[in-house]
Amino acid sequence: MLVALTKQHEVFMLTPRITEAALKQLRKTTVFYCPQCQEPLQLKIGAIKIPHFAHQKNSSCDTNFSEGESYEHILGKQQLYTQLSQLGLEVKLEAYLPQLRQRPDLLVSKNNKNYALEFQCSPISPEMLQMRNDGYRSKQILPIWLVKTPKLKLNSSGIAKISLNEQHKQFFETVKEQTYLISYDSESKKFYYLGHLLYVQGNIYIANIKTLSLEKQQFPFYVPKPIPIHEFSQMLSFYHRHCKQFFNTKLFYSRQGVHDLFLRALYELRLSREEIPYFIGIPIKGRESISLFSAEWQLALFYFLQENDLSMKNVNDSAIHYYLKWVKIEETVKTFDAVKRYIGLMQKLNIQSIHCSYNKTELIHLLYGEYIAILRKN
Ligand SMILES: [Zn+2]
Incomplete structure (x- = not known):
């Protein structure tokens, strides 16, 4: 605490302007009270902490809980x-x-x-x-x-x-x-x-x-202010560098081999690490709800579609339910919504399969719209 009351009920505040010597003098001559419980307080002047007031030990004052203040x-x-x-x-x-x-x-x-x-x-x-x-x-x-x-x-x-x-x-x-x-x-x-x-x-x-x-x-x-698109684009590049690190770690260190979902999906989709497109591993709003790394569940989605002979444009809600179960992501409103958002983005970009060509600039603009542009309107 930095504030106490004097005997005359005046508010006394500890500020950096009061010298240590003055404080030591005050401690000898003045009794300070808690503004809340009226109990007498100790004025602590130490070498490490800045001067502050503290209750006596065993005080039951409500403010006591905050006295471990750093x-x-x-x-x-x-x-x-x-x-x-x-x-x-x-x-x-x-x-x-x-x-x-x-x-x-x-x-x-x-x-x-x-x-x-x-x-x-x-x-x-x-x-x-x-x-x-x-x-x-x-x-x-x-x-x-x-x-x-x-x-x-x-x-x-x-x-x-x-x-x-x-x-x-x-x-x-x-x-x-x-x-x-x-x-x-x-x-x-x-x-x-x-x-x-x-x-x-x-x-x-x-x-x-x-x-x-x-x-x-x-x-x-x-x-x-909301950031401009070029700054957002820089953030995305930064994000993608982390995606790449993830790919590398997976490929070099995974001991599960084909039992690992990501590696399995790569294999089944006939993709090499260098060929993983930019639209795999993109940040999706609300995706904190999914514990798998974004690249993992997004790549798995393409694998799932291929396995089940589905195309991106026809994915409906029941396919999402099935996918979540298949990929072992617990279905909640949030996880469902995150997957649906991703699918929505893929549909807007007209991406049908993993080998599909796409417009990267358009993808960045769409993500910018999701994350930033909404704010600009407000
Ligand atoms: Zn008190």
Whole structure:
């Protein structure tokens, strides 16, 4: 905690401007109280963590659960508070909302609207997240969640392979219409916008990453523009490089041989690795629901059609049910929908078989339409 009450019930806030010596002096002369439970607090001044307040051990205060706060969290909160205050906004740090029994990191007011800003550095359960959001909304407070920045290797293009943990994914799924996730890094004092995520495998995504320094941020936070098609095309190339790696790994290391679905499909379709067309292994919206790699189930679909004497243009829903069973993908609304989307794309491109010629530019445009262009209309 960075905020406490004095004996006179005045709000006392720890800021980087107060020197360590001054704090040590204060600790001797002043008693601080928790704004929520009124218990006396300890002022902790250490070499590693930044100064903060903590309850006595065994306290039953509600805020106690948050006291394992990391250095990163406390520092980030302080930085965000300072910056937003400088923008001339009304900002409250750790304001306790008694009716909700919630204490957002920052409570910001602008143009008669209230926002709860949470810099979430520690895990939060989906139920707790939902509960907090519902609580805020019931009081006409808009929740804004910032997450901790995942480890990144950024190149100049801003396109990177990133690994999102369950926490990140959860936030991403909470904000349905949003195509990006905002993360903050208190060490570099930068916001990282993780946008237009293309799902690869497991926790791996290809993302378009834009950074913004703290002092350039506005409030409410800057919303990134949809990327232009050439940038999207770069993302796809990046994605395809990962597909190629997948093909290579499969071919060199698979011990299952023809029992491996991908290798079997290649063999049956009379394809060599070099001949695998661009339309195999393309990112499909909602395809996170399928645990097989995109190239795997997409190639298997062509194999399935060949085996069953079906053509792409005639694939109907019952064929999709049958295919899912055949390829051992559990059928859910999401998995069914992902396969159907893929088939829809193939039909639009008039691709009937694996050896069919196709227009790559058109394919990129169609994918761009799926992922990005919808946003441009809004
Ligand atoms: Zn307390």
